[in-house]
Amino acid sequence: MFCHCGKKAVIETRIGPLCKEHFVEFFESCVFDTFDNFELISNAKNIGVAVSGGKDSTVTLYLTQKYVENKNLNIEIEALCIDEGIKGYREYTINDLKRVCSDLKVPLRIVSFKQEFNYTLDESLKKINTKSCRLCGIFRRYLLNKYSKDYDVILTGHNLDDEAQSFLMNIFNANTDLIARQGPITGVISSSGFTTRAKPLFWCREKEVFVYSLIKGFNLRFVECPYASSSFREVARTFLNELELEDINVKYNLINYLLRILPDLKKAYANGEIKRCKICGEPSSQEICRACYYKKQLA
Amino acid sequence: MKVFLEKEGKYLDVEFKGKTVPDLLKQLNLNPQEVVVVKNDEIVLGDEPMSEQDDVKILSVISGG
Ligand SMILES: [Zn+2]
Numbered sequence: 168m169f170c171h172c173g174k175k176a177v178i179e180t181r182i183g184p185l186c187k188e189h190f191v192e193f194f195e196s197c198v199f200d201t202f203d204n205f206e207l208i209s210n211a212k213n214i215g216v217a218v219s220g221g222k223d224s225t226v227t228l229y230l231t232q233k234y235v236e237n238k239n240l241n242i243e244i245e246a247l248c249i250d251e252g253i254k255g256y257r258e259y260t261i262n263d264l265k266r267v268c269s270d271l272k273v274p275l276r277i278v279s280f281k282q283e284f285n286y287t288l289d290e291s292l293k294k295i296n297t298k299s300c301r302l303c304g305i306f307r308r309y310l311l312n313k314y315s316k317d318y319d320v321i322l323t324g325h326n327l328d329d330e331a332q333s334f335l336m337n338i339f340n341a342n343t344d345l346i347a348r349q350g351p352i353t354g355v356i357s358s359s360g361f362t363t364r365a366k367p368l369f370w371c372r373e374k375e376v377f378v379y380s381l382i383k384g385f386n387l388r389f390v391e392c393p394y395a396s397s398s399f400r401e402v403a404r405t406f407l408n409e410l411e412l413e414d415i416n417v418k419y420n421l422i423n424y425l426l427r428i429l430p431d432l433k434k435a436y437a438n439g440e441i442k443r444c445k446i447c448g449e450p451s452s453q454e455i456c457r458a459c460y461y462k463k464q465l466a
Numbered sequence: 467m468k469v470f471l472e473k474e475g476k477y478l479d480v481e482f483k484g485k486t487v488p489d490l491l492k493q494l495n496l497n498p499q500e501v502v503v504v505k506n507d508e509i510v511l512g513d514e515p516m517s518e519q520d521d522v523k524i525l526s527v528i529s530g531g
Pocket residue numbers: 170171172173174185186187188189
């Protein structure tokens with residue numbers, strides 16, 4: 168398979184098969200256009216990039232820095248990592264992360280479950296009877312919210328596949344309110360309680376992110392979270408990837424559809440007061456948020 | 467053919483019946499959207515021929531965040 172320039176292709180994209188050089192060009196302009204078109208960081212003075220040591224967040228960090236440099240913007244960038252304390256997993260990705268951040272000369276801030284909750288995820292799971300990924304998600308979100316406040320915008324590594332999977336899952340669960348919170352910039356309520364969250368890789372297929380990180384030689388090792396289990400998301404992923412074999416545009420089409428209905432959904436879910444957790448003050452649908460509820464159980 | 471399967475962290479001994487990258491993935495029941503095939507340190511796809519002597523790695527696109 169060959170690129171339009173005649174060289175051997177390394178990946179098939181929605182504009183055809185591309186060689187290394189043309190793919191890098193395509194991928195970067197895809198990300199930079201997302202920054203421009205959705206004004207992801209306009210007016211920001213300091214940005215946090217949520218990082219894990221995985222390919223998505225590493226590519227996000229790298230290209231955010233490149234974008235800021237290209238445009239000569241006066242913006243501070245910090246990498247923010249949440250260390251859940253998962254043995255046999257996080258210590259490896261944090262090592263990769265430290266190397267990447269020092270290569271890019273971006274300051275790295277690590278906040279851990281241990282220091283915030285007194286227990287690592289591994290330890291918490293011995294005290295709380297709930298699914299690992301659920302507890303992990305609740306605590307991660309809590310910490311991300313808490314530390315996001317130090318930045319004007321927080322960027323995450325969510326890619327097109329993540330977004331398409333979430334959209335499908337939200338449809339199957341009839342979670343219209345969650346769909347209203349999707350999109351390249353999230354948070355229905357833009358004023359208080361939420362720092363703007365933005366997704367520079369919004370239009371990038373997961374495979375493209377991976378191939379880009381290979382070409383760039385980020386040298387990230389493959390480690391799987393030991394708690395990873397087959398979930399609804401896996402089913403959605405397999406389903407979408409099988410559809411994509413038939414038509415490379417399926418994820419794009421799905422997300423274009425999402426973007427078409429999103430303004431109305433956001434409007435519909437915009438009014439309504441934000442309820443807050445009585446303990447921590449974070450937005451919560453219940454009197455006490457799930458994070459505080461579980462924190463109490465750990466105490 | 468010796469194939470390194472990254473996800474499993476081990477070499478497979480594959481009795482390769484086909485000729486190309488898609489043939490190999492089909493035989494191993496892998497979705498081409500979810501893996502990258504590296505032959506002699508180059509990413510390959512499509513009708514790229516594969517043979518016994520090649521050093522083949524199959525990398526997994528999907529990994530945690
Ligand atoms: Zn080319």
